[in-house]
Amino acid sequence: MNLTVKETLTTRAIALNPWTGFYFLQSLLINFALGYEFSILYAVAFSCVLLLLWRSAPKFQKGLLAICSLIAAMYFPFGQAYGSPNFNTLLALHSTNFEESTELMTIFPWYSYLVSVFILALGIIAVRRKVAPKKRNWCHFDSLCLVVSVVCFFVAPVQNLAYGGVFKFKDSGYPVFRFVKDVVVNNQEVIDEQTRMQAFAQMKDTWNVLAVKPKYHTYVVVIGESARRDALGAFGGHWDNTPFASQVNGNLFMDYVAASGSTQKSLGMTLNRVIDGKPQYQDSIITLANRAGFQTWWFSNQGQIGEYDTAIASIAKRADEVHFLKNGDFEADKNTRDEALLKMTAQVFATQHTTPQLIVLHLMGSHPQACDRTQGKYKDFVQSKETSCYLYTMTQTDDLLKQLYQQLKNTGDSFSMVYFSDHGLAFKERGTDVQYLAHDDEFQQNFQVPFMVLSSDDTAHRQIKARRSANDFLNFFSAWTGIKTKELTPKYKFISEQKAGPIYITNFKLKKVDYTHLQTDVFETQTR
Structure with missing residues (x-):
């Protein structure tokens, strides 16, 4: 009887101990910081793990908490914007240069960093906790913690098995465990993809060109960056911020869907x-044009870390002439403007060419942080300064397209120009004065981007309402340039109102998802 009373008092003492609540708070914050969906179950379970380790291996517990707190503090701002680690975030880590990294860190709201400091402070307090001189005896509370910890570890694997999946220990739902697994697994997938890409980059193309009958002398592909279609007035946006695209003769596609939600993956596909x-x-489009006898040029305002480090650099390097305004190394901190690319196109157009030309321009466009693209300038204030700058980047790109279009007209040669964006963005911190836009894959607007085709013989401004997918871009490119190949068989006429069938996108976990099943992320029009 006395033993039972003693056990009860011990259990009650541990449960009411302030450190029990402290570890629960840490578990909640670590769960929240690593970007996973909130789970009270795993917060309780991880608290039990910490309590068990404190009573049995306090030094190990301190080391674990130190690592977890440090990683959680560092990852918290990213986790709130981009969620848990996935293929896309690891790919971005591999392919983002120093300038883009510093820009990214400045876009998060200040209070995200305040929470990071708080998480780190809790970690320091936990590490500084003094260890009791004598080892405590095992009690009922320890047994309860052990049961909860073990049962929760198997919850997700058992659920997977129950729903027709496979039982795997690595599928445990503990946020800390999932974080490590997701980083390791996705990082390996990125490395495998880059290895595959580098191997392909050294291979000869496999195109079998059957006929080459280009309608125009010069073809230009302008690849925008991070432009949501509903942010452009010409494509249904609420603001008159694209005067050129709104009136120029040509074909504007009002329902074009990007292949994925990030630059490397989207353009790769x-x-x-x-x-x-x-x-x-x-x-690629470059090797196809090369095989067909076109002279090819690639001018980019995006970073190049190495010769074949990124999917885009791998494609670009196959062009006859390539120039990156950014080298992408740690010293490449110049905030170069897209307009600088027009000096390069002007040089190309200054010389007569007898062969058909393909020129690709890759813009920085509306890449976060938008106010860095506009030097803080904007026209219409909408919710936050960053959102307002984002709208103004559309005007800047529209003006670049206008100048490029005029350059093409001045050559006197026939031409056709395509402009599209690689992907859209989603709102973060919505409705606050620090509202901004970032990469995401959960909303239709992450894939709704502008697409237009402007040719020298266009006589009317036309809007095409039929839905089109970037997954069919290569078929469009083949028909557009008059290059017929054995490998490409278009199933419908791209520049038409002909229906194209279901549209699928590739999310950040590399899963194909029906575009119509995605949520919406409406662009609010609140101004002041």
């Missing part, structure tokens, strides 16, 4: 032939 969901980097 747009500009290359794709087999079984995997881009064949040796078979």
Whole structure:
């Protein structure tokens, strides 16, 4: 009887101990910081793990908490914007240069960093807790913690098995465990993809060109960056911020859907032939144009870390002439403007060419942080300064397209120009004065982007309402440039109102998702 009373008092003492609540708070914050959906179950379970470790291996517990707190504090701002680690975030880590990284860190609201400091402070307090001189005896509370910890570890694997999946220990739902697994697994997938890409980059293309009958002398592809379609007035946006695109003769596609939600993955699947969901980097629009006898140029205002470090650099390097305004190394901190690319196109147009030309321009466009693109300038204030700058980047790109269009007209040669964006963005901190836009894959607006085709013989401003997918861009490119190949068989006429069938996008977990099943992320029009 005395033993039972003693056990009860011990259990009550531990449960009411302030450190029990402290560890629960840490568990909640770590769960929240790592970008996973909130789970009270796993917060309780991880608290039990910490309590058990404190009573049995306090030094190990301190080391674990120190690492978890440090990683959680560092990842918290990213986790709130981009969620838990996935293929896309790890790919961005591999391919983002120093300038883009520093820009990214400045876009998060200040209070995200305040929470990070708080998480770190709690970690320091936990590490400084003094260890009791003598080892405590095992009690009922310890047994309860052990049961909860073990049972919760198996919840997710058992659920997977119950729903027709496979039982795997690595599928445990503990946020800390999931974070490590997701980083390791997705990082390996990125490395495998880059290895595959580098191997393809050294291979000869496999195009079999059957006929080459270009309608125009000069073809230009302008690749925008991070432009949501509803942010452009010409494509249904609420603001008159694209005067050129709103009136120019040509075809504007009002329902074009990007292939994925990030630059590398989206353009990898747009500009290359794709087999079984995997881009064949040796078979791109550049190698197709080269094979057909076009002279090819690639001018980019995006970073290049190495010769074949990114999917885009791998494609670009196959062009006859390539120039990156940014080298992408740690010293490349110049905030170069897209307009600088027009000096390069002017040089190309200053010389007569007898062969057909393909020129690709890759813009920085509306890449976060938008106010860095506009030097803080904006016209209409909408909710926050960053959102307002984002709208003004559309005007800047519209003006670039106007100047490029005029350059093409001045050559006197026939031409056709395509402009589209790689992907859209989603709102973060919505409705606050620090509202901003960032990469995401949960909303239709992450994939709704502008697409237009302007040709020298266009006589009317036309809007095409039929839905089109970037997954079909290569078929469009083939028909557009008059290059017929054995490998490409268009199923419908791209520049038409003909229906194209269901549209699928590739999310950040590399899963194909029906575009119509995605949520919406409406662009609010609140101004002042």
